Amino acid sequence: HAQRRLTLLSCSDGSPRPLTDKILERPRLVERIRASMADPALAHMTCYNATTSERALALALDIPLYACDPDLLPLGSKSGSREIFREAGVPMPDGVEHVHDLSDVVEALVQLKRRTPDLQRAVVKLDEGFSGEGNAVFSFRDAPAGAGLARWLRRAVPTRLAFEAPGLDWPHYEPKLREMGGIVECFVEGAGKQSPSVQCRIDPRGDIELISTHDQVLGGQSGQVFLGSSFPAAPAYRFDIQAAALRVATVLRRRGVLGRFGVDFISVPRGHxxxxxxxxxxxRKGGTTHTFMTLQFLTDGAYDPETGLFLTPAGLPRFYYASDNLQREAYRRFTPEDLIDIVVDNGLHFDGATQQGVAFHMIGAVSEFGKLGMVCVADDPGRARALYAQAVAILDREAGA
Structure with missing residues (x-):
């Protein structure tokens, strides 16, 4: 029955440009989209990320866009985020916003080092960086004290910044910084630190809804690149970050923000x-949106903010471990159909009776790039992780990896 409710239309244009722009260039296609709506009065448009193009398409279709107004997107930049956190009274690392060039970066680093003399590392972030790949870490190792610090930094920054994005260097990074702007902030150190996030929604009536919490799985040189997540966030702190996210959501609502958004944190054990x-x-929607919606649609359950748990209609908790960055060169020998056959043959597919098992996503990328995503649902966080490890081991075996 799901297929009967699905209408697929093609631009017949494989060029590497935004899909919305391709649609807007084709008035007849816009008209076909409009004609496919059974009742335009009940329709709305949703998307991963809303830009001026998506706003233009919604206006062309004469339906509401259920997303943040593109004019408000600067509130979600790195600099804008810090300004919102400050207004909401939510703690954040010491830092400097709106840096645009080497001189700004040097001045910001000097300020941070003077305020925290034992600071070991700082991070430079592009305002519009995505999944941590606009970040670069700077080490103060061997930095001089006193008046010579600024001169040393001016020489050291272009050569000592460690970039998260592979192959990036200062000559390519600085033009992006000039164009987008960015921030410099203290790198949070600490054994056992975690990277949780909270997902929220502000509906058209202005009501704030807590959708979920996650512990993010991060990689890259300094652990800042998003690889996947576990749901929900650890019970030791999920209610603390929910409360902080609600304060942020209250400020965003005052500014006119609508739709889904997420707030990322760094959490470090201190004392007790x-x-x-x-x-x-x-x-915007994020890396945890599709994994959480997969859990919702598979189980018909709901998130309970009072317990911080996801409950099935029978009141049973469900947990998951997910990745959208599982990649092996050997996986290119699989077709999407192969993936489904493999999990079914090994008894790992999602079972509607037990409401546990493995569900794939992004499988269209497996044959070309050897890349796929996976959501592993279980009745216990440990079992969800074990299910993921078991599924990866089976895929590796089948691929001869």
Missing amino acids: GWEHAALEINL
Whole structure:
């Protein structure tokens, strides 16, 4: 029955440009989209990320766009996020916003080092960086004290910044910084630190809804690149970050934000508790949106903010471990159909009776790039992780990896 409710239309244009722009260039296609709506009065448009193009398409279709107004997107930049955190009274790392060139970066680093003399590392972030790949870490190792610090930094920054994105260097990074702007902030150190996030929604009536919490799985040179997530966030701090996210959501609502967004944190064990610092706001759907919606649609359950758990209609909790960055060169020998056959043959597919098992996504990329995503649902967080490890081991075996 799902297929009967699905209408697929093609631009017949494989060029590497935004899909919305391709649609807008084709008035007859816009008209076909409009004609496919059974009742335009009940329709709305949703998308991963809303830009001026998506706003133009919604206006052309004469339906509401259920997303943040593109004019408000600067609130979700790295600089804008820090300004919102400050207004909401939510702790964040010490830092400087709106840096645009080497001189700004040097001045910001000097300020941070003077305020925190034992600071070991700082991070430079592009305002519009995505999944941590616009970040670069700077080490103060061997930095001189006193008046010579600024001169040393001017020489050291272009050569000592460690970029998260492979192959990036300062001559290519600085033009992006000039164009987008960015921030410099203290790199949060600490053994056992975690990277949780909270997903929220502001509906057209202005009501704020807590959708979910996650512990993010991060990789890259300094652990800042998003690889996947586990749901929900750890019970030791999920209610603390929910409360902080609600304060952020209240400020965003006053500014006119609508739709889904996420707030990322860094959490470090201190003494008998946890210390949290807000890092950024993503005014869009994120890497955890499709995994959480997969759980919703597979189980018909709902998230309970009072317990921080996802409950099935029978009241049973469900957990998952997910990745959208599982990649092996050997996986290119698989077709999407092969993936489904493999999990079914090994008894790992999602079972509607037990409401546990493996569900794939992004499988259209497997044959060309050897890349896929996976959501592993279980009745216990440990079993969800074990299910993921088991599925990866089976795929590796089948691929001869």
